[in-house]
Amino acid sequence: MNAAFDVLIIGGGPIGIACGLAAKRAGLSYIIIEKGCLVNSLYNYPLYMTFFSTSERLEVGGIPFVSINPKPSRPEALEYYRRVTTSEALNINLFEEVREIAPHGQEYFITTTKTAYHARHVIIATGFYDIPNLLDVPGESLPKVTHYYKDPHYYATRKVVVVGAHNSAVDAALETYRKGAQVTMVIREGEIGKRVKYWVKPDIENRIREGSIKAYFHSTIKSIEEQTVTINTPDGEVTFANDFVIAMTGYQPDFALLKNAGIQLSDDAKKLPVYNPLTMETNMPHIYLAGVVCGGMDTHIWFIENSREHADKIIQSIKI
Template sequence: MKPTEPNAAAPHEPNRVCDVVVVGGGPIGIETAIEMRRNGIDAIVVEAGPLGHTISWWAPQTRWFSSNDRISIAGVPLNTVDQAKASREEYLTYLRCVVDQFKVPVETFSRVEKIEPRPDEPRRWQVRVQSKWIEASAVVLAIGGTDHPNRLNIPGEDLPHVDGYLREAHHYHGRRVLIVGGRNSAVEAAIRLHRVGANVTLSYHREELPTTSIKYWLRPEIDGLIRSKAIEALFESRVTAITPERVDLEQTLPDGRHHTLHMHFDDVLTLIGYDQDKTLFKQLGIAMEDPGGKPVHDDATMETALPGIYVAGTAVGGTQSSKYQVFLENCHDHATKITKHLLENGIGRSEPSDEAQTDSSSDTALNRQIEMNPES
């Protein structure tokens, strides 16, 4: 009788094969894919939500803190009609235009659930997206760092009137709103909700707002609103429980005494920062370091200890809990570093794909259409 073969895992039948899978369709994932495609590397983007998912969940009309030239990608200028910093809506429009211009293949609403080496060929990677498998020579984890709002871990946090995100400001008109937090998101939300006619209370656990980390244009306004009592500030306070009827807060008074407050609010916004989803790092065994569980990688190439697995964008900062260090504006070089390293390792064609260049054929088609339908 023939001896039984060892039960080696078989590779998955891929639904798609490409050079590189970029996980994450945020600005840096898109910029990285464009840089690769310009250099003849067949890169595709797989995104768990819509294009620019992180920016899409900002409250309507939220503006970037960074100026437009610092958040523009792939060399495409970002301009706004009023020369102001781009709003959420303007930036999402810009992202769609950039993706269309360079014909970047983006699979939206497709979460990458697993990444593993091909059993018979460890330098090839198999990426599971729902029930499909994509096979590639390299994977870039451009997954950002703001997947989940941080939690207070107190009773009542999951009640329907408690939210970790600021939504459409209009909804809060005429309502009593407690905002928990004291950094940019909380301060900006307090100012915006005050302006739409909400009755705002701010609860912050320190004795005053941070002196250095609040944007310089928010600071005078929030200070003025607190001084004039247009916004009530409860410094040195912590929320301990939330029920549908009331919020319990413990506060230390300036004279050192503690007291408990029971207050009613229609809405409670816990704007205390965001946490990175580390599922893929853990699953791949990528080492992480403090603070914030930053994925360990080579700064010159952005490659992790796993050959062919790279990190890019704000994902490299891990969970940034206090002062943010990694922004979109200091991540643009990740795209060029990874592309250079891939080319040095023989990944990619020598000639860039036509689609990655400015699409002159569609310009010609448009010109023809204008000639035929001048009014369209």
């Protein structure tokens, strides 16, 4: 059994780090528990990803983020959050997953894959990147299918299907195409997503228009086979040869962790967790939410840049 803490923070991403900084500066005892590596979700982003936000909008704790370009890259962000963590000597345990949050008198008893903790307050800042939204079609479990895209070189010269029309899908389509892949996009909507980065959107639209990248709009995957893919289109079923499927269908928060902790979720498809927007406290006393997890299935509401303030709100509420 580890020592008791004033605050236990679940999630070692940018917002979890921001919460740790705020707790430390407030003189509270705290620990951050992260089930993967430091800023695990950012680590799993595509190798060559560029952020939509400028570097100052990604800063936490008022610590400057100096970037070579106006919009920082994934390696720059990883380096920034690593330096923040190490220079501030934040108390963080990596590769340790929280399994249960249970009330224990005036505290909470938190069980992990390695040990257990007592804490007076719990902050859940787990993001949404660990659980993909599945296609729920035959063949989705084949090794050729992935819900995480990392490096375009792996797909050089192969026949690749990219599912989706937003930033992750567009990046995967363009990058694999430029490494020599034969790319086909399968898009449920009738156009490329409106939230696609403004400097990328004309590129993908032009590649589709000229036929360099094939796109089926108003279409969905019906089944995935070892060497083919079958899709539903407005003109009927189409089957074509395929080596890999990159399903950029989005992700969702760990709702099981929230529900098991007693946090209420809305009954609609958005599964919005209940919390006080002034303090970020949930219906469970002394359990708080921070970051993207606050949006439930609507994962485009919160970003690093507009949820950094959650840390100060929470710590201010705890100190009262």
